[in-house]
Amino acid sequence: MIASMDLSSINPVVLAAALMVAATPILLAAIGELVVEKAGVLNLGVEGMMITGAVTGFAFAVATGNPYLGMLAAVAGGAGLALIFALLTQYLMANQVATGLALTLFGLGFSALLGQGYSGVSPPRTPRMDFGPLADIPVLGPILFRHDPLVYVSLIIVAAVWWFLRYSRAGRILRAVGENHDAAHALGYRVRLVRVAAIAFGGACAGLGGAYLSLIRVPQWTEGMTAGAGWIALALVVFAAWRPWRALLGAYLFGGIVTLQLTLQAAGWRIPVEYLAMAPYLVTIVVLVIMSSGRARRTLSAPGSLGRPFHAAG
Amino acid sequence: MLRLERRPQPSRTWVWAAPVLAVVLTMLAGGVLFAALGKDPVAAIRLIFWDPLFSQQFAAFSRPQLLVKAAPLILIAIGLAIGFRANIWNIGAEGQYIIGALCAAAVALAFFPAGPVDARFLGLEFTMDSAPSRWWLFPLMIAAGAAGGFVWAMIPAILKTRFNTNEILVSLLLVYVAEKLLAAAALGWLRNPEGAGFPGSRNLSRFPEAANLELIPNTGMHWGVVAAIIAVIFGYILLHRHMLGFQVQLAGQAPRAARFAGVAPARLVIFCLGLSGLMAGMAGMFEVTGPARMITIDFNAGYGFVAIIVAFLGRLHPVGIVLAGFLMALTYIGGELAQFTLGLPSAAIQVFQGMLLFFLLALDMLSNYRIRLTAREVTP
């Protein structure tokens, strides 16, 4: 970590680079949940899917010695858990809030069970991208071009989601399903199928975000290591007003706060560590308040059928 | 092809049969899980559900534990259930529980007899020579615990009513804040000055006026159990006899109809979050002064989250919650037994509890829908 002794020695370049790393897990989880919510589903189980991804990714990476195989396993793990949510809410008509909570409670227990025997183990290292001379550009080089591949993958996912929602026909259908599922159904679209696909995508992204924590950011497995990152990702979707690029902005702002907080801890600020560690949660709450109080704007951007159950009658 | 057909009325049979079936299915799935972990499934299930109550070896210790574990779960779940019925989702009971415990402990420690008195508490000859009996201290601590939980729950409540902020996210995020506060207290301002630098507060059970002791020896009966019983009766009357309870349910089922009927949504949010926070805070107070004895870094044992399962499993109904609370208490106690005797990991019980909620949510469908076999029909 950053080992500076006083505030004056905090290096803004190092800080900016660390910010991208700190932001990536919640960015991945948030962009997935954004798609889920755009399809009209509220999956509160992001935390559970993230931690499941963190442990499956870790276990597979250790077993195979390949971090990328671990990430694939995390994607499968997150998506698998999400499919339980999809089955319960889309086919068995279970309450989305309750099912999301169940997913989180189950995921925390399940990951703790799977993760036994992995604490203290080091995962295989994920190499950084090699951008050649780009990495040597002063200031920009260390900030932008010396990261692991997943940082760039997350940016590509954001761009892809943006393009998908805005320009593709499938994205239009997904938005229609989230906006008014009865109308979409009447037009002959398969509401449940679209939603199941979105939920699975959300789970895959959350799983990948979890794996980023356990394989790259920390990198280690500890029980409950997501520590609310999934919930912060949920708040980020509100902050982003369901727009992909704003999710990116929000994630990086948030990453900045986390990084700064850690830097201050390391710099030996006279505030006890526990209070500094509250900062990310408190900041998230403050941001939620600011974003929610703009009433008219919010009603315009929240998907119309968000969280409402769909049952095709007759 | 299977089709779900909505029932005109929820089936009364399935409303109560679903949780029973969910428990049975969870036992089966849990058995598979235990077998996969290399444990004898039958022995594990027996150890969890049977032995704590009926085995010669364990029952004497386990039975009183049942009340000890069930009381906080029931107390918290009653408060949550009232909110859930109104579609107000306080999922931060864990945080309110922590803050309640902290407030109560802080009050107790503020009145802790000065000087090196610890040793004297051990002796029977101890008399408080100078100070009169401070009978008011324990009620004051209950009030402090309740107030702590209430205030912590008021944060999401006020943010929701004033700024339309999602109470699910705020109440949950505040759990993490509360955990950090707990750590700060255990390491800092509530740390036992005679604890040789170890984290954690003084032991409150050494302080009779502030301790939540067993009321009847070897039963597990303590003041928290009394509070839980009162909460159950209160919850029942509120939900089934009182206009406020009717408004709670109306707001949950048909918010527009509730506004039409004159229910003020903001007041309901304050009421439901406040009540559940208050109950969770009290649960924390009884725990820290009783079974837990002191504030420690990891004093909270997830009761606030498991109470959510209890509330759903009990159908958000006070009587159901009592039954569900005992069942969940049993899985805790049985889980510990299985941990000691079979080496079953404690996380397996968490998985078990999570599965129970899944099965319950899945089977819930049966009370509102009928499954029909139909010829394939075009329903895109």
Next chain:
Amino acid sequence: MSMPLLAIEGLTKTYPGVIANQDVSFAIGEGEIHALLGENGAGKSTLVKAIYGLIRPDAGRMLWRGAPYAPAAPHEARATGVAMVFQHFSLFDAMDVAENVALGMDSPPPIRQLAANIAQVSTDYGLPLDPHRLVGDLSAGERQRVEIIRCLLQNPQLLIMDEPTSVLTPQEVEILFQTLRKLRGEGRSILYISHKLDEIRALCETATILRRGKLVASCDPRQSSARDLAEMMVGTALQPPERAGRAEGAVLLQVEGLNLRAPSAFGTSLKDVSFAVQAGEILGIGGVAGNGQDELLAALSGEMRARNGAITLEGRPLGRAGPNTRRALGLLCAPEERLGHAAAPDMSLTENALMTGAQREGLVRGGFIDWTRARGFAEQVIRRFDVRTPGPDVTARALSGGNLQKFVIGREIMQRPRVLVVNQPTWGVDAAAAAAIRQALMDLAQNGAAVVVISQDLDELLAVADRFCALNAGRLSAPRAVAGLSMEQVGLMLGGAGDMEVAADNAAETLAQARSGVVHAEA
């Protein structure tokens, strides 16, 4: 006779406990506007869904130009050449017109090109529409245009329209009819579903009449009287509501300069709404859906608060009072949406009776509910208003629309209101129940209460109301006596031109006065 475009032979569809269509046969010719006539619940929707591929019939067959036609999904129907404009539009508020149109097409062109196509078609058929506007900001008539253009872009041979005029002003109806006649002129066929007899007689050359799922008659509506058609549709001779003449009463409810901001982005703000209702009077408020009806009801019921002096009940300002204060003083309301607003769907009738009757019926004492009395009150409502249900323990959701509406209106009337405000009292209700509800409202006024009926059904308003005014874009026109009001005047009022006409009248009057002045001067 040439081969019909679509022939339906012996079509039958049953749902558990209901026969929606039984052995229905008829044919739609090429270039024909064919009316499908029937009450709510007569089986029109089921039949149309079968044609559009949304459901599959249990028996019978369909022939498209002589070839078997059995669409398994809407896209197959569309591929054949069938398009449908739904009664409840399948539109997405937060998306623009072009996107909405694209969603209704099986293989839409790129959005930019589609927008050009939309502009083209909309001018060709006299349906002006900007492809880039957000659908949530459109009026009901414009929203319907989106649906129609969506269909026309598929170049259909058969266009199905389900109750298309229920949301239109008379002037907009005329524009629609011109478009439909133009389509017929191009050789396309239209299946026109309605229960409005005048429209059908003006537009259609063939009518198929359904009653309780069975075909009653096929006829030429131009050759039949509206009365004959109505009796074929309903099955019995209908009694128009009756009431005796009425005396002038004291003003009970006065609304003065009521302004209210829309609660949601796509809602309507109320602007300077003023009216007064006397004891014994029924005031009818007409208007196309979405012009502020829900907001007006919310302002009167107390769900939304206004300036305190904006609403007075018997001289007492109530604008800021909550729903229960207003109830206690005798201002009662029945909203339009039965399930979820006027009643809680999953609660029993007893609980629903308690919902608004708690105070005036004394069902609650010291905060504790007297369930016996609540049940008694529900039973009274059920008995007096002939609500068909096994008993008060049944959930509201289990009742038919007509029965629940009788319960909801009856619940308020039984509480002896001083003023009763109802929104769409007979929407989606069968004719017998509608007649009973109208009669009950008139009886209530007869007994000295003031009644405000908000409705989109002009026939209903003109039948029950003493005075009529129209809501348009949140503004209320000045009320006029119903006696002697022509349909054209009503149409102008609905279109927001009522006040202009009044102004024109005034101008004419001043002119006349001026002239007479001149005459005087000359004399």
